[in-house]
Amino acid sequence: MKQRYYQLIAIAVVFIWGTTFISTKILINYGLSPQDVFFYRFLLAYIGIWTISPLKLFADNWKDELYMMAGGITGGSLFFFLQNLSLQMTQASNVSFIICTSPLSATILTVLCTRNEKFTKRFVYGSLAALLGVGLVIFNGNVVLKLSPTGDFLALSASLLWGVYSLIIKRITNNYSSIFITRKVFFYGILTILPVFLIQPLFMDFDLLVTPVILGNLLFLGIAASLGCYLLWNIVVSKMGVIQSSNYLYLNPLATMLGAYAVLNEQITLVALGGMILILTGIYIATRKQEP
Helix, strand or coil: CHHHHHHHHHHHHHHHHHHHHHHHHHHHHCCCCHHHHHHHHHHHHHHHHCCCCCCCCCCCCHHHHHHHHHHHHHHHHHHHHHHHHHHCCCCHHHHHHHHCCHHHHHHHHHHHHCCCCCCCHHHHHHHHHHHHHHHHHHHCCCCCCCCCHHHHHHHHHHHHHHHHHHHHHHHHCCCCCHHHHHHHHHHHHHHHHHHHHHCCCCCCCHHHHCCHHHHHHHHHHHHHHHHHHHHHHHHHHHHHCHHHHHHHHHHHHHHHHHHHHHHCCCCCCHHHHHHHHHHHHHHHHHHCCCCC
């Protein structure tokens, strides 16, 4: 019963993450850069988490503190920076598809780096079916794939970083509360994105930032999609393991597609519907209780 509870949390988190692109797109249309959006959403999340976080400032030792910093970089600043940079060099569909290989990246890294988690044949088949479904949803009937080696490599690097982030969280989750870990991840994510603003200054038009549409979207990204979702995701990883929890990330483009349909009136094709079925079937197969 508890396992089912954490599965539902994972689904809810991924669906919220899948809709964040809508808010991000709105903010970019108002003049914010992707780096600006990341900075403000993590800053709001960091401010918010102080209201529920214990007063402890540092980890118990420098090794764990470095793990916290690595989490802020791999799951925060560098992940988003590489993802946004890749979008400038290759097609958005390429980036979306490559980023969605992060569950496979997390699985491979986990199997290589730990002995606690293993994958089965059923897990592999389910993951491949879900990944094929992701491809159908993202490309949505457009079979033209234009390769851009540099941009695609940056997107692949971002995908691998999320796998590393999951391993880091799993490694330190037994020694610290999820709230403390999440707060540290936000702090180091904010700290390590600051050098980017030496190249492109931070958007600081206060009158525009407090307008309802911008403030509302930033609050959604900062409080719901960052504070709430990162906190819940870290709990899910600690309870379900890296491999099982990461597989739910395949739902991300499904949530994006449904959100775009509801908010932006983007059409859903028969190809995308087929992708939806493959994603749901693949996740069911991969996460179903089984013997190795």
